[in-house]
Amino acid sequence: MPKKKLDLVPGTLELLVLKVLTIGPMHGYAITRRLAQTSEEVVRVEEGSLYPALHRMAKRGWITAEWGASEANRRAKFYRLTARGRRQLEEKQAAWERMAGAIARVLASAFAEQGA
Amino acid sequence: VRARRREIEAEVLEEIGFHLDLATRESVDAGMDPAAARAEAERRFGSVNEVLRGCVRAQMGEAIMLQKMNFVLVALLLAAVTFVGVILVQVRDETAALRAALAAPGLASPGLAAPASAAVPPPEQVRGPTVSLLGSVRRPGLYPYDPRRPLTLTKLIAQAGDFGQFATQSQIQITRRDQAGTPTFIDVDFGDILAGDRPDVRLEDGDLVYVPESVF
Numbered sequence: 001m002p003k004k005k006l007d008l009v010p011g012t013l014e015l016l017v018l019k020v021l022t023i024g025p026m027h028g029y030a031i032t033r034r035l036a037q038t039s040e041e042v043v044r045v046e047e048g049s050l051y052p053a054l055h056r057m058a059k060r061g062w063i064t065a066e067w068g069a070s071e072a073n074r075r076a077k078f079y080r081l082t083a084r085g086r087r088q089l090e091e092k093q094a095a096w097e098r099m100a101g102a103i104a105r106v107l108a109s110a111f112a113e114q115g116a
Numbered sequence: 117v118r119a120r121r122r123e124i125e126a127e128v129l130e131e132i133g134f135h136l137d138l139a140t141r142e143s144v145d146a147g148m149d150p151a152a153a154r155a156e157a158e159r160r161f162g163s164v165n166e167v168l169r170g171c172v173r174a175q176m177g178e179a180i181m182l183q184k185m186n187f188v189l190v191a192l193l194l195a196a197v198t199f200v201g202v203i204l205v206q207v208r209d210e211t212a213a214l215r216a217a218l219a220a221p222g223l224a225s226p227g228l229a230a231p232a233s234a235a236v237p238p239p240e241q242v243r244g245p246t247v248s249l250l251g252s253v254r255r256p257g258l259y260p261y262d263p264r265r266p267l268t269l270t271k272l273i274a275q276a277g278d279f280g281q282f283a284t285q286s287q288i289q290i291t292r293r294d295q296a297g298t299p300t301f302i303d304v305d306f307g308d309i310l311a312g313d314r315p316d317v318r319l320e321d322g323d324l325v326y327v328p329e330s331v332f
Contacts, residue, residue, distance in 0.1 A: 028131055029138045047135065048162035051128060052170025059174055076134050077127070 005044035013045065013053050014062075015096060018089040021063060021081040027070060028054060031079070054079055062088050117183050121172055128171045132164055247272060247319050251327035252280030261321045269304060269317040272325060284328045290317060291324040 008016075020026065020034045031054075032047050057063045062085030070076040081089070136157045143153035161167075173180070245261035254277035261267055269288070279285055285306040292300045308314040319325070 027134065029135045032135075046162040047139075047160050048132070048164065048167040049170075051131060051167050052174050055128075055171045055174035070134070074134065075130070077131050 006042055008043055008045050012096070013049070014057060015089070015092040016043075017050070017053060017057065018062065018081065018085055018092065021079060021085070022089070025068075025078040025080040027076040027078050057085065061085070117176070117179050120176060120179070124172050124175050125168055128168055129164075132161070132167065136161060245321035247321070248324045249273075249276055249327075250324070252283035252329035253327055254278050254280060261319070261323075263321070267319045269306075269319060269325065270309060272319060273306075273327075279327060280329065282329045284330045287328050289326045289328070290319070291326070292320060293322060 016035055017031060020031050020038070023034070026034065028050055032045065032050055035043060035045060054063065054065070058065050058079070061082060063079045063081055065077050065079050067075055068078045136154070139157035139160065140150065140153045143156055144150050148156070242258045242260055245263065246258045247261050247267060248258055249272055250256050253273065256276065259267075259272060259275060269290070273279065288304040288306055290302040290304060292302065294300070302317065304317055305314075309316050
């Protein structure tokens, strides 16, 4: 039975893209596929929304963009992680782990249920 | 700014085309009909226009904001220049009208006493009983008084062409002398006559009617 797809938690797209680009330079479609495959097709991203995020990150200097040739020898824009982007990734990942851990701890705690 | 925007849009459109082509080919390779594969790729991609806008905003947000501010400032400047122009034209027209009024014969000062008119005979031509009208009316002067045709204050003001611009209509003073020359003073608020709160004042031979003036 296929897993139910989930919308991405707001604000996490940039974190995931930065993480994917640690593998190496990629074009937009490859980033989309890698996100889907790594999340085992659970994370659902409207693919078009990736591009404004990529342009924002390039503007901030977290990634660079340059035209190159794809596997099929077609012109494509490749995005590459910069040192600044790597630092952003570390900060964002640490913040996410703190938040996820805190949420997990609250959910795992044994509160007595309030009966009506 | 416009050229840069077009350049960004062209690049993003090329990226989107590449993305959709790869997504379509992947589905076709998986056995999907090409048309259906393309439709599915476009559905998954979402709105191309929104993506274009988002990319342009990401790249040129500051430049677009500056351009908008520039546009607003130019519009404000044009509005200010237009406003000043309109005011200057009005001032010029009013000045011309004022000059023309001052140049009119018999006008001592604008808005106060009015030009001499043929409706008021010169004092030396007035014979017999008269009523004097002075102060802030359009045509002050000596007005003939005919005992057979009662003259009221309202009729006198009407003959004088109405009050002057700064007339104090609430403080009209009428001076009347008896046979011995003893004066009686009558204060009239013209508004009371207009409102019907008091009867019109019937004037008599020799009455002096004075309409004071105030700019307040």
